Amino acid sequence: MTAKILVGKGSCGIAAGANVVFDALSSGVRESGVDCPVTITSCVGMCYLEPIVDVIDAKGVKNTYVRMDQKGAGELVKALKGEDSAVAQYLISDADAGVLSAQRRVALLNCGIINPELIGEYLAADGYKAAEKCLKEKTPEQVIDEIKISGLAGRGGAGFPTWFKWSAARSSKGDKKYVICNADEGDPGAFMDRAIIEGDPHVLIEGMLIAAYAIGSDEGVVYVRAEYPLAITRLEIAIEQARDAGYLGNNLFGSGFSFDMRIKAGAGAFVCGEETALIASLEGERGMPRLKPPFPAQKGFWQQPSNINNVETFANVPWIIRNGGAAFSAMGTENSKGTKVFALTGKIAKGGLVEIPMGQTIRDVVYGVGGGIKDGRAFKAVQMGGPSGGCIPAGLIDTQIDYKTLGATGAIMGSGGMVVMDDTTCMVDMARFFLDFTCKESCGKCVQCRIGTKRMLETLERICEGEGREGDIELLERLANQVKDASLCGLGQTAPNPVLTTIRYFRNEYEDHVYNKKCTARQCKPLLTYSIEPEKCIGCTLCAKKCPNDAIAGEVKKLHVIDMDKCVKCGKCVDVCKFNAVIVE
Amino acid sequence: MSCNCLENKTWICTDPSIDVSLLEPTLEKYTDSKGSIIPILQAAQNLYGYLPTDLIAYISRRAGIKPSKVMGVVTFYAQFRTKPIGKHLIMLCKGTACHVNGASMIEEAIRENLGVEEGAITPDGLFTYNNVACIGCCSLSPVMMIGDDTFGMLTKEKVAEVLDGIRAREAEGVSE
Numbered sequence: 001m002t003a004k005i006l007v008g009k010g011s012c013g014i015a016a017g018a019n020v021v022f023d024a025l026s027s028g029v030r031e032s033g034v035d036c037p038v039t040i041t042s043c044v045g046m047c048y049l050e051p052i053v054d055v056i057d058a059k060g061v062k063n064t065y066v067r068m069d070q071k072g073a074g075e076l077v078k079a080l081k082g083e084d085s086a087v088a089q090y091l092i093s094d095a096d097a098g099v100l101s102a103q104r105r106v107a108l109l110n111c112g113i114i115n116p117e118l119i120g121e122y123l124a125a126d127g128y129k130a131a132e133k134c135l136k137e138k139t140p141e142q143v144i145d146e147i148k149i150s151g152l153a154g155r156g157g158a159g160f161p162t163w164f165k166w167s168a169a170r171s172s173k174g175d176k177k178y179v180i181c182n183a184d185e186g187d188p189g190a191f192m193d194r195a196i197i198e199g200d201p202h203v204l205i206e207g208m209l210i211a212a213y214a215i216g217s218d219e220g221v222v223y224v225r226a227e228y229p230l231a232i233t234r235l236e237i238a239i240e241q242a243r244d245a246g247y248l249g250n251n252l253f254g255s256g257f258s259f260d261m262r263i264k265a266g267a268g269a270f271v272c273g274e275e276t277a278l279i280a281s282l283e284g285e286r287g288m289p290r291l292k293p294p295f296p297a298q299k300g301f302w303q304q305p306s307n308i309n310n311v312e313t314f315a316n317v318p319w320i321i322r323n324g325g326a327a328f329s330a331m332g333t334e335n336s337k338g339t340k341v342f343a344l345t346g347k348i349a350k351g352g353l354v355e356i357p358m359g360q361t362i363r364d365v366v367y368g369v370g371g372g373i374k375d376g377r378a379f380k381a382v383q384m385g386g387p388s389g390g391c392i393p394a395g396l397i398d399t400q401i402d403y404k405t406l407g408a409t410g411a412i413m414g415s416g417g418m419v420v421m422d423d424t425t426c427m428v429d430m431a432r433f434f435l436d437f438t439c440k441e442s443c444g445k446c447v448q449c450r451i452g453t454k455r456m457l458e459t460l461e462r463i464c465e466g467e468g469r470e471g472d473i474e475l476l477e478r479l480a481n482q483v484k485d486a487s488l489c490g491l492g493q494t495a496p497n498p499v500l501t502t503i504r505y506f507r508n509e510y511e512d513h514v515y516n517k518k519c520t521a522r523q524c525k526p527l528l529t530y531s532i533e534p535e536k537c538i539g540c541t542l543c544a545k546k547c548p549n550d551a552i553a554g555e556v557k558k559l560h561v562i563d564m565d566k567c568v569k570c571g572k573c574v575d576v577c578k579f580n581a582v583i584v585e
Numbered sequence: 586m587s588c589n590c591l592e593n594k595t596w597i598c599t600d601p602s603i604d605v606s607l608l609e610p611t612l613e614k615y616t617d618s619k620g621s622i623i624p625i626l627q628a629a630q631n632l633y634g635y636l637p638t639d640l641i642a643y644i645s646r647r648a649g650i651k652p653s654k655v656m657g658v659v660t661f662y663a664q665f666r667t668k669p670i671g672k673h674l675i676m677l678c679k680g681t682a683c684h685v686n687g688a689s690m691i692e693e694a695i696r697e698n699l700g701v702e703e704g705a706i707t708p709d710g711l712f713t714y715n716n717v718a719c720i721g722c723c724s725l726s727p728v729m730m731i732g733d734d735t736f737g738m739l740t741k742e743k744v745a746e747v748l749d750g751i752r753a754r755e756a757e758g759v760s761e
Contacts, residue, residue, distance in 0.1 A: 015725050015735035047724030188680030188719035226627070226664050227720050229733060267623050268663030270718065284620035286661040302620075345682035345723035352724050383681060419681045419723075433684050437718065443661075 006054040010043030016050035028077035042199030044112025045353035065090040107315040111199030119241040122202040130321035135255040149325030151337030156310030168297035169215040172305035177217035186270040187386030190417035193311035197231040201238035207314030220261030270441035289489035332358035336402035346419040377422040385414025388494035390501025410501040426523035427506040432460040434498035449492030452483035468514035536581035543573035670713035680719030682726040694741040
């Protein structure tokens with residue numbers, strides 16, 4: 001007897017085809033007359049296995065089917081009817097099931113388990129108990145103390161102690177105070193905040209409610225990226241349900257405390273991740289940062305004391321209140337407490353979201369949870385912290401994941417993006433990629449950031465195009481330090497990090513580009529040469545026919561030759577050759 | 586010297602293709618809430634597909650904010666566009682994970698398939714493609730979004746398949 005079927009409908013699951021699977025299961029179950037509701041959950045973090053379907057029987061035993069499709073849905077319906085079925089081939093392997101058991105879930109506790117669109121399921125998972133405990137049994141000071149004991153630090157990137165911000169906002173005088181959630185997850189390569197809002201929106205509401213009580217605020221705003229439509233929809237539903245159920249509004253839990261919140265969709269500006277820029281954007285201005293102090297805790301939204309935390313930070317709060325700050329600080333290291341969610345992507349075998357206690361090593365994450373590098377290639381580096389972070393090379397794979405140790409490598413913890421790179425990734429090109437991003441996203445207020453990043457980008461482009469000059473590497477280092485020193489906000493202060501870390505660990509690659517005009521990762525096209533291997537070429541003429549610039553000469557059944565003077569390095573010949581005869585160096 | 590561009594309260598949007606009455610509920614909703622120019626512009630772009638200069642001027646008058654300031658907001662945020670787009674907007678993710686997994690190759694495939702550069706409309710009016718920073722679907726990189734649909738694990742072949750599929754559906758819709 002089956003109790004229910006759960007289809008993972010996070011953004012990633014939907015992109016992989018979860019809607020098709022959901023529809024097929026719904027209609028299949030309905031037509032077959034099997035008594036079993038088909039419902040949804042969100043991303044459990046194993047994005048590489050999507051679409052994922054969980055079947056939970058009446059005893060609560062769960063079977064997980066992965067990489068489902070329409071056919072798999074049909075087989076599953078057959079199995080439910082007790083007919084012969086090939087659904088077992090979709091069952092999750094033990095190795096993949098191990099990906100989840102190797103983690104420790106706090107912020108992602110309910111993600112991929114509950115239906116994010118039903119408040120009842122959140123309540124059944126002890127939802128809003130933490131808020132009730134705070135409002136009924138604790139003073140705001142006691143709440144802040146509990147967070148202090150937990151050692152929770154801001155998960156958005158800066159790692160500032162959460163209790164300190166709350167305490168500062170509490171002690172600031174103002175007619176009105178605001179709790180703001182920064183869900184403007186702009187780091188390319190990071191999506192934990194999206195996953196939390198899509199998968200467990202009530203945990204964010206509860207976390208914000210507790211923060212509001214602690215600082216004495218009655219109004220909350222969630223600043224969400226407009227690029228996350230599903231997250232916005234689910235949060236809207238959750239806010240509505242929380243209001244109806246009496247978890248948002250006046251006189252909550254009969255305590256006399258009131259709090260309500262709303263969503264503000266961002267309009268696409270990376271710099272709005274910076275607190276003061278975010279506030280400017282909320283006020284309808286261009287999102288440009290301003291000098292601190294005054295800090296937002298003193299003068300924030302509409303000049304009132306405001307507390308801004310990241311989604312993941314808020315998501316940890318209910319767990320901390322329920323289990324005690326000490327239970328949270330028992331996880332992690334001396335200077336970094338609790339767990340951290342990472343978005344593991346790039347050239348990784350098992351990409352997705354992982355939550356681990358602080359203090360594990362990069363090796364634990366990449367090889368332990370992530371299953372190593374795609375296609376068995378060599379691990380080259382991992383990029384952490386997005387455009388503000390840096391590349392940690394393979395030689396430092398045993399680096400412990402905590403704020404201090406990561407900081408010492410030149411990278412940062414950041415919001416949790418972990419982009420894995422293999423030997424086909426060019427580190428100079430990576431630096432160019434990030435500078436292209438920060439240069440575009442610089443708000444333009446500080447000269448060094450606005451023009452410095454542009455000059456750095458031009459230098460990097462020159463190097464990648466084979467026009468690198470002697471002294472370019474040193475020029476990059478000099479510019480990097482100037483941009484760092486003379487920028488007002490975090491964007492400019494950290495923008496040179498990707499360049500500095502790649503120069504620090506991969507200087508030889510820069511030198512290869514500049515002096516030898518070679519890109520060993522074969523990514524920088526202008527530095528490549530194309531030739532045809534005589535032993536492999538059978539003279540099929542395909543490459544010559546497809547070459548857009550007539551750079552390949554040769555007759556039928558005779559060896560073809562590429563004229564590098566004419567070659568535009570488009571790579572067409574490599575794509576079309578069926579015999580792998582084109583060599584790229 | 587003072588600017589009197591806000592004084593003419595009866596100012597009407599001169600572009601006949603824009604029915605400003607559609608925006609009325611939004612303008613009403615935000616009449617008394619300060620700092621709401623971004624949601625108004627977002628709603629306007631949703632309605633009209635883009636923000637023509639005439640419309641920006643109209644909104645600025647109605648909201649009582651100087652046109653230069655509204656324009657400043659429009660040009661600051663990546664989401665706003667001042668030029669029309671094709672029926673289907675393709676957002677190609679150029680985030681880190683997508684970059685590492687070959688997004689530039691996908692861009693080439695899109696460009697070749699559509700025959701236009703970034704931001705331009707295809708001659709049949711069906712498509713415009715834009716590069717975007719990150720759509721948060723990194724685990725399925727390279728990724729593109731068309732409307733509300735996300736397509737992951739892209740290859741050159743898959744791009745062609747998706748775009749041809751849309752064209753075919755559009756052609757069917759026309760003949761029906």
